[in-house]
Amino acid sequence: MAAPYETHRQQLELILRAWGMPPVNAAITAEIMSYADLHGIDSHGISMIPSYDERRRAGKISMTAEPKIVHDRLVAALVDGGGGLGHLNSHVAMNLAVSKARTLGVGIVGVRNSAHFGACGYYARLAADAGFIGMVTTSAAGIQVAPTGGAEARYGTDPIAFAAPGRDGEPFLLDMATTTVAAGRIRNKANEGLPTPPGWVVTKDGAPSTDPLEASQKGGFLTPLGGTADGSSHKGYGLAAMVNILSSALSGATMVTDPAHTKAPGTMGIGHFFMAIDPGLFRDPAEFRAEVAAFCDSLRATRPSDPARPVMVAGDPERRNAALRRQSGIPVGPGLLAKVKAVAEAAGAPWLLG
Amino acid sequence: MAAPYETHRQQLELILRAWGMPPVNAAITAEIMSYADLHGIDSHGISMIPSYDERRRAGKISMTAEPKIVHDRLVAALVDGGGGLGHLNSHVAMNLAVSKARTLGVGIVGVRNSAHFGACGYYARLAADAGFIGMVTTSAAGIQVAPTGGAEARYGTDPIAFAAPGRDGEPFLLDMATTTVAAGRIRNKANEGLPTPPGWVVTKDGAPSTDPLEASQKGGFLTPLGGTADGSSHKGYGLAAMVNILSSALSGATMVTDPAHTKAPGTMGIGHFFMAIDPGLFRDPAEFRAEVAAFCDSLRATRPSDPARPVMVAGDPERRNAALRRQSGIPVGPGLLAKVKAVAEAAGAPWLLG
Numbered sequence: 029m030a031a032p033y034e035t036h037r038q039q040l041e042l043i044l045r046a047w048g049m050p051p052v053n054a055a056i057t058a059e060i061m062s063y064a065d066l067h068g069i070d071s072h073g074i075s076m077i078p079s080y081d082e083r084r085r086a087g088k089i090s091m092t093a094e095p096k097i098v099h100d101r102l103v104a105a106l107v108d109g110g111g112g113l114g115h116l117n118s119h120v121a122m123n124l125a126v127s128k129a130r131t132l133g134v135g136i137v138g139v140r141n142s143a144h145f146g147a148c149g150y151y152a153r154l155a156a157d158a159g160f161i162g163m164v165t166t167s168a169a170g171i172q173v174a175p176t177g178g179a180e181a182r183y184g185t186d187p188i189a190f191a192a193p194g195r196d197g198e199p200f201l202l203d204m205a206t207t208t209v210a211a212g213r214i215r216n217k218a219n220e221g222l223p224t225p226p227g228w229v230v231t232k233d234g235a236p237s238t239d240p241l242e243a244s245q246k247g248g249f250l251t252p253l254g255g256t257a258d259g260s261s262h263k264g265y266g267l268a269a270m271v272n273i274l275s276s277a278l279s280g281a282t283m284v285t286d287p288a289h290t291k292a293p294g295t296m297g298i299g300h301f302f303m304a305i306d307p308g309l310f311r312d313p314a315e316f317r318a319e320v321a322a323f324c325d326s327l328r329a330t331r332p333s334d335p336a337r338p339v340m341v342a343g344d345p346e347r348r349n350a351a352l353r354r355q356s357g358i359p360v361g362p363g364l365l366a367k368v369k370a371v372a373e374a375a376g377a378p379w380l381l382g
Numbered sequence: 383m384a385a386p387y388e389t390h391r392q393q394l395e396l397i398l399r400a401w402g403m404p405p406v407n408a409a410i411t412a413e414i415m416s417y418a419d420l421h422g423i424d425s426h427g428i429s430m431i432p433s434y435d436e437r438r439r440a441g442k443i444s445m446t447a448e449p450k451i452v453h454d455r456l457v458a459a460l461v462d463g464g465g466g467l468g469h470l471n472s473h474v475a476m477n478l479a480v481s482k483a484r485t486l487g488v489g490i491v492g493v494r495n496s497a498h499f500g501a502c503g504y505y506a507r508l509a510a511d512a513g514f515i516g517m518v519t520t521s522a523a524g525i526q527v528a529p530t531g532g533a534e535a536r537y538g539t540d541p542i543a544f545a546a547p548g549r550d551g552e553p554f555l556l557d558m559a560t561t562t563v564a565a566g567r568i569r570n571k572a573n574e575g576l577p578t579p580p581g582w583v584v585t586k587d588g589a590p591s592t593d594p595l596e597a598s599q600k601g602g603f604l605t606p607l608g609g610t611a612d613g614s615s616h617k618g619y620g621l622a623a624m625v626n627i628l629s630s631a632l633s634g635a636t637m638v639t640d641p642a643h644t645k646a647p648g649t650m651g652i653g654h655f656f657m658a659i660d661p662g663l664f665r666d667p668a669e670f671r672a673e674v675a676a677f678c679d680s681l682r683a684t685r686p687s688d689p690a691r692p693v694m695v696a697g698d699p700e701r702r703n704a705a706l707r708r709q710s711g712i713p714v715g716p717g718l719l720a721k722v723k724a725v726a727e728a729a730g731a732p733w734l735l736g
Contacts, residue, residue, distance in 0.1 A: 260562050
């Protein structure tokens with residue numbers, strides 16, 4: 029079934045409130061989760077509800093925590109998330125970075141003691157909507173990627189988002205895991221009985237494999253972007269290490285390689301990094317935005333290898349999904365819907381999704 | 383033959399001076415070029431001399447230009463490179479970023495009207511040596527990469543460097559092109575008569591190919607990191623677009639997609655981006671460095687898939703090369719050596735390399 033965006037958003041808000049999240053915080057969190065679903069980033073919206081519920085019950089994510097500013101300097105701040113869900117912490121942090129960028133042209137805010145924050149791109153876009161360049165990274169809870177040459181998982185999907193304002197409502201918006209693909213795409217291949225393309229997974233000994241059950245059932249691992257040593261997976265691995273340094277080493281969150289990662293009581297211990305840069309530091313901001321818009325248009329005008337599939341720019345596929353789903357509603361599969369309904373009922377939240 | 387580092391560096395300085403570069407500028411440029419050769423980044427040191435000479439003679443790179451600061455704000459500055467070679471411009475720019483970071487914790491410097499600047503990582507490392515996080519990007523002159531789904535080259539190798547201080551002299555130091563591999567590695571396969579691994583090149587119609595002559599002789603292109611659409615090459619493509627936005631859209635350098643790219647008289651029109659961030663904005667800098675060092679050590683301790691090849695961290699291969707070459711000298715193949723000697727003779731520079 030597919031509910032209208034507003035119903036979908038409200039359902040999420042009702043569940044969060046039933047979990048004890050204060051109303052304003054629940055509204056912000058529900059908006060960010062619905063942004064993911066609206067834009068087709070299905071892995072980061074309503075599908076996270078069962079996992080958030082599990083961690084909430086285990087005392088690993090607080091629904092009542094309020095972010096606190098630990099240090100506040102002219103161009104930077106450190107926020108402690110109090111063990112709360114990451115969305116509110118990150119909303120506060122990027123807005124603080126933007127507000128600093130309004131004054132001195134740059135704002136950088138680190139967050140520690142946080143949890144999963146949904147789609148990275150949402151926060152980068154906050155900066156772009158304010159006319160600034162935005163950059164976001166986060167550490168991850170799951171350890172599922174083997175470094176290049178490794179036969180052991182040492183880190184997670186470690187995403188990066190980067191946004192720059194262009195034409196109104198059409199920012200350049202890159203939001204990417206530093207792995208070749210996410211676990212969900214491998215699961216889809218397994219469901220269809222298809223092999224995974226070369227480079228997606230390695231065996232438990234670090235050897236290339238095309239078995240879609242390798243990482244989930246046979247002790248194997250996801251790969252860094254690049255896929256194989258020949259494909260320069262050391263670059264994806266290097267970007268993931270950069271993400272962990274920015275997100276966790278800088279903010280003082282638990283490093284993914286620390287045996288205590290996600291093990292401390294009362295918190296997931298996740299770290300995030302948010303940066304906003306005013307292009308007006310360097311040139312007329314309107315000229316900058318026009319340049320970004322023209323650059324994106326030039327890339328879209330690239331002769332395509334398949335005339336039916338024009339070349340796109342980061343942000344285009346998500347905008348296309350959002351336009352469709354604003355019309356036709358946000359689809360949720362029956363299996364997931366049943367799980368979310370059970371969570372809502374257990375929490376005593378009204379059920380709107382039919 | 384392999385000359386000692388100091389002889390190698392001095393030879394480069396003599397050629398630059400013979401080209402009319404003022405002595406201090408030549409010393410800085412020669413040091414940065416020799417850094418690349420010492421660290422095994424052979425594509426970015428002495429091997430660039432014939433190309434610099436060609437562009438110098440064509441009036442596209444000035445040897446007498448001095449970088450000028452166009453705007454200077456508290457946390458940011460814009461530098462105009464005057465059409466000069468990129469090394470001096472970039473040295474000035476990153477040092478300015480570091481000096482700003484000493485005051486307010488962050489410094490960002492854009493450079494326009496510049497040219498090739500050698501190894502990206504050198505400048506990121508300048509920041510790390512000062513105790514700061516460093517980030518560097520640059521636009522490229524050559525247009526040789528097809529966007530995902532494209533059958534036309536629209537941009538270049540567009541590198542990113544990122545450094546963070548860890549143990550003394552051992553920073554985390556990522557320096558990567560956003561392509562799967564550089565043209566040099568494809569040439570090596572052609573020289574050996576070997577096919578290129580899947581994902582390295584595409585044909586002139588954008589189809590995957592393993593022909594090492596595809597990009598150089600048959601109208602094909604290099605690929606974004608990820609290699610193929612299945613391998614998530616849209617991520618490498620997205621990172622390259624980010625690099626162009628930071629390097630050129632921000633500084634006002636000519637965009638790679640602009641028909642005027644590298645065509646304006648008297649300049650290559652290349653843009654760079656330099657950022658330094660003081661970890662002391664967020665936590666005790668010594669704790670930050672210890673965390674980065676421990677993180678790198680944990681990654682190195684990953685069980686390797688081949689026990690004879692331990693897992694490395696970004697910066698390790700280059701440090702290993704530098705240690706070897708400090709002992710045994712910097713090797714230069716006979717073909718390149720003859721070319722450089724001819725350039726030196728034509729310029730009237732003394733010849734030290736035997």
